[in-house]
Amino acid sequence: MSEKEANCSVSSDMLLEAMDAVTDGVVIVDPDSKIVYLNDAYTHILDVKREKALxxxxxxxxxxxxxxxxxxDHKPRLHRFVEVKTRGKKxxxxxxxxxxxxxxxxxxxxFKDITEVTRVQQELAQVQRLSHSIFNAISTDKQSLPTEFSHIIGEDPAFxxxxxxxxxxxxxxxxxxxEGESGVGKExxxxxxRTLSGKRVQNFISINCSAIPESLIESELFGYAPGAFTGASRSGKAGKFEMANGGTIFLDEIGEMPLFMQAKLLRVLQSGEIQKIGSDRVxxxxxxxxxxxxxNLKEMVSAGTFREDLYFRLNTFKIAIPPxxxxxxxxxxxxxxFLKKFSDKYHKKLSLSTSAAAALQQSSWLGNVRQLESCIEYAVIISRGNIVLLEDLPEDLQQSAVKQRGQFEIRSEVPMVSMDKTQTEDFILPEPISLKDGIRQIEREHMRQALEITKGNKTRAMELLGISRRTFYKKYKLYGFSCKTYTK
Known part of the structure; x- marks a missing residue:
């Protein structure tokens, strides 16, 4: 045996041992669907004897x-959830x-066996439904919430x-x-x-104080008389308070209201009187x-940017929503x-993986519920299978989850194996290469195919590959695609 043949034999044995050592099932079929290779994990996961399949x-x-x-069709299928009915496996x-x-x-x-994970998720969902039912049952006494609040999601005691x-x-x-951080659900x-406010349910007016220029906020709130200033309407204009008469006005971002307007607002709260611009009538x-x-209005009062008397007048009844x-x-x-909401919107049927759920619970959610909603919509759009994976979440959440655990979650790479033209019933191994070079060849070919399928669209290619933008561009440069070395 020549040295080249001996090296080939050693490399082949190492490759076979490596594929048998992995916990994921691996199977290779020829164009006629004949199984030419399967590893030990395949037989264990699907509970089938090697001679019955090979x-x-x-x-x-x-x-x-x-x-x-x-x-x-010669096209890849990535991150597909499959139920093997003959074996009762997912x-x-x-x-x-x-x-x-x-x-x-x-x-x-x-493929990876997720039968047990799926079962645990189903049990968790049942427990959550049971907990929700128990919560509703407990809340049937005098302290129960009204039906008008039933759509509001939350079981935290402080909430x-x-x-x-x-x-x-x-x-x-x-x-x-x-009071509450941005995105907690103040609206x-x-x-x-409003729904429980009786007569106040009518004439509801909402205004965002931070969205109106300082020069216009007085006319927006109180209106102006005919001919009050150049360019003013001849018939004048009703302000938001006048429009809300008999009802409710919602002043969002009250902390952004200019000081001169705070004094005028205090007058409305104390006396119920408004005066239009250009008018001497009240x-x-x-x-x-x-x-x-x-x-924090209390801190603004100390800093002199919010009137103390207005603060105490507004603070009659305060609700501080926890982040x-x-x-x-x-x-x-x-x-x-949100998963159900956006799954319906984008015509998908998705559930959360345990790793994704853990990442969501570990996040600090500086943007609160609004950020969570955006995160889930992003994941639903990105997800290619029936389960939202950790890799489907925004990259900052992935990195946060990794930092929390102190290690990266490793997803199974999808190897590419070339078959020799002189293929027989025995599995013919590729030419000997180092394991590191083999992995690089696999990754490079996988990226090449993704770029070919997407006609060079990098965003679609990274979605198809199921990797983050950072990882994609790192490998994109490493394998020379930045130099346009791949071909269609």
């Missing part, structure tokens, strides 16, 4: 196998066509207390100040209060005020709600 046609063993689709599969010098030689499937406070103050005429509380209005802010990071039990409840 050199038999996949089309006969499993007629609905996804790998048969790849044999027909697997996550990656299938890649095998080419050598442009010729098609079959396909390779690498429930806020809802109880909203229920208590809603039927009154009291001014309400709602949801405003609408909840008008009475009957308006209930609900204000909201994401700023999402202090409501850990609500994160997955909200995530499940």
């Amino acid at each position: 050199f038999h046609r996949m089309a006969d063993i499993e007629p609905d196998a996804v790998i048969l689709e790849t044999l027909r 697997i996550m599969v990656n299938i890649t066509p095998i080419f050598k010098k442009g010729n098609f030689f079959g396909a390779i499937s690498v 429930i207390r806020c809802l109880k406070m909203a229920e208590i103050v809603a039927p009154t005429e009291a001014t309400v100040l709602i 949801v509380f405003v609408q909840a209060i 008008h009475k209005v009957d308006v209930r005020v609900i204000a909201a802010t994401n700023r 999402l990071r202090k409501r850990p039990r609500d994160i997955l409840l909200l995530a499940d709600y």
Whole structure:
């Protein structure tokens, strides 16, 4: 035996041992669907004897196998959720066509057993539903929330207390100040209060104080008389307070209101009187005020940027909504709600993987519920299978999850294996290469095919490959694609 043949034998043995050592199932079929290789994990996961599968046609063993689709159209199937009904197994599969010098030689499937994970997820969902039912049952006493609040998602005790406070103050005429970070859902509380506010449900006016230029805010709130200034309407203009007469006005981002307007607002709250620009007449209005802010008004008072007398007038009844990071039990409840919402919107049927759910619970959610909603919509759009994976979440959440665990979650790579033209019933190994070079060849070929399928569209290619933008560009440069060395 020559030195070259001996090295080839050693490399072949190492490759076989490596593929048998992995916990993911691996199977290779030729263009006629005949199984030419399968590893030990394949036999264990699917509980099948090697001699019952090896050199038999996949089309006969499993007629609905996804790998048969790849044999027909020569296209990869990535992150596909598959139920092997004959074995009662649920697997996550990656299938890649095998080419050598442009010729098609079959396909390779690498799959992970997720049967137990799926069962645990189903049990978790049942527990969550049961917990929700118990919560509703407990809340059937005098302290139960009204049906008007039933659409508001949250079971955290501090959050429930806020809802109880909203229920208590809603039927009154009291001014309400709602504090909370941006994105916690202050508008949801405003609408909840409005639905229980009796006569105040009508003539509801909402205005964002931070969105109106300082020069226009007085005319927006109080209106102006005919001919009050150059360019003014001849008939004058009604302000938001006049339009809300008999109802409720919601002043969002009250902390952004200019100081000169704070004095005028205080007059409305104390006397119920407004005065239009350019008019010497005072008008009475009957308006209930609900204000909201994401700023610390008490600190603003100390800094001289918010009037102390207005602060105390607004602070008649305050509801401080806790940020999402202090409501850990609500994160997955909200995530499940948004997942269903956006799955319906984009015509998908998705569930959260355990790794994705863990990442969501570990995040600090500086953008609160609004950020979570955007995150889930992004994941639904990105997801290519039936399960939202960690890699489907925005990259900053992935990095945060990795930092929390102190290690990266490793996804199974989908190897590419070339078959020799002189293929027989025995599995013919590729030419000997180092394991490191083999992995690089596999990755490079995988990227080349993704870029070919997407016609060079990098964004679509990285979605197809299921890797982050950072990883994609790192390998894109490493394998020379930046130099346009790949061809269609």
